[in-house]
Amino acid sequence: MNSFLRLLYRDLKASLWSTKSMLAVQFVTPLFYIFVAGFAYASLIPPQTVGNRQINYVLFLAPGIVVMQIMFAASMAGAMLWLDKRLAMFTQIIVGPFSRWQYILSKLVSIMLQGMLNAFLVFLIASPVLVGLTVSPEGVLYIVGSLLLGALFFGSLTLAISIFIKSNEAFNATLNVLFTPLMFLSSVYYKLDKVPVIIKTISYANPLTYAADMLRAGLLQDYAPSLPLEIIALIVESIFAFIVATIAFRRVKP
């Protein structure tokens, strides 16, 4: 087996298994958002016009929640690096037949795979609210693309943060402080065309908005005029975040 694949296998088996309680939370939380909050708000919020049809709020919310979970799942990349450093496994691995480059890439790819699996399971359980939707092959590309790019961006971001911040507590606090505005200043919970200009402006600088819009485009055929630009911005920002994480990773001392 190729050395990168062996490292990826190790990440999936050891690191993710060690945080299985967190994985369970990541799986259960979106179900509450969709089936509890979604239906509760749907009774207050009238059906939304998406593309050229009316959909209820639950259907609008579901893709946003999946993307938001990708963001939370991606924070595992930073947590995995923390754990490896604390248990001296980081040193043990890079003193073996692996490069630092392979190490960081395996972390990000394992996060992407886990995010995809997580999203698939959420879609599966949320299937009652998705009844009647048909997804085209092009739509599948949008969905997969948004999940992969979202995982790459937020995985790289949390890896870089975990490198610069010295304690685990500070790392968790930073993510909480960062993720809350990212969640609310985005198109995860609401359409941005009717929100105040300042919120709209900030939200359109948020990669979470791009990923949510991309996923909605794939699932609901909601192709906003700004979508091509959003996709380009998400690709560029994801690559940029990956480069920053890779450069920052050179600072990690074994």
Place this chain on the structure above:
Amino acid sequence: MLVKQLEELAIETKDLSLRYGSVLAVDHVSFSVRNGEVFGFLGPNGAGKTTTIRMLTTLLRPTSGKATVLGFDVATEGGKIRPRIGVVQQDLSYEHALTVEANLDLYGVLWDVPKRERKERIELLLDKFGLKEVRKTAPPELSMGQRRRLQVAREFMHDSELMFLDEPTTGLDPQARRVTLDFVREKVRNGATVFFTTHIMEEAEYICDRIAVINHGRILALDTIDNVKQKFGGISVIHLRFAEKREGLELELQGLPGVQKILHGEQNGESLRVFAEDANAALPRIIELTTDLGVHIAELKVEEPSLDDVFVEMINSKGKKES
């Protein structure tokens, strides 16, 4: 000839140094390790042992000097070195959520050991390192010694030409320590080379073919254990027990060349401890003197300085000189 000599060396360093800010942690260290030997790198805590290992295993880049491992430059050819070495770090390391058995198996996967071989090795290592009963237990539930045994055993899941063992027996009980050292010896018999750091001199005497003693980043001695003892050992102690008490004998012995001091033994008056620079030279003189005086020696025992004595003496005397 030069090529053959190079092939015989697993490690070669020349003026290897590493500086952390204003501290010179490793100071122009030069030594070589031959293929197939256990090379002991001894020194007190903070002497520079681990820093040297970290340079040799390509984790740290030397500030100056040169080192080759298995013929490759540690500064520029790390990728060629790492697949051929095994490392047991001083810090405990393991996959904390996996069982002992799964830890060993996953490490075998990382080193691309085929499945059947992994299974065989796991059984062998669980048995050798006394981990069979805890094979389904995860490390956080193990004792410190068991975790250390797991960490050492894990490194034998794959074959390496050169092993770096950084104080691998820390936290082990004497029996586990002996098992570990014997297993290392067995690997060396099968062709491996071992670079072994410790500050337990008994261990070094048991396992090492040659040793280097390092302190404050500098090598103080480099040779076989016997030669190091001879060169740096200093004083031997000759225990004498006489059949009868003889007044003035102590003074007569004290006057012999090479005798440094005399202390009374446990049986005051009948037993003496003679401290001599060279026991081989002092013994015939002692026997000649006692024969001339008509004193019968009931028991004679020469105690060579232990490696512990030599080590302490070397570290202390060097420290005094430096201060």
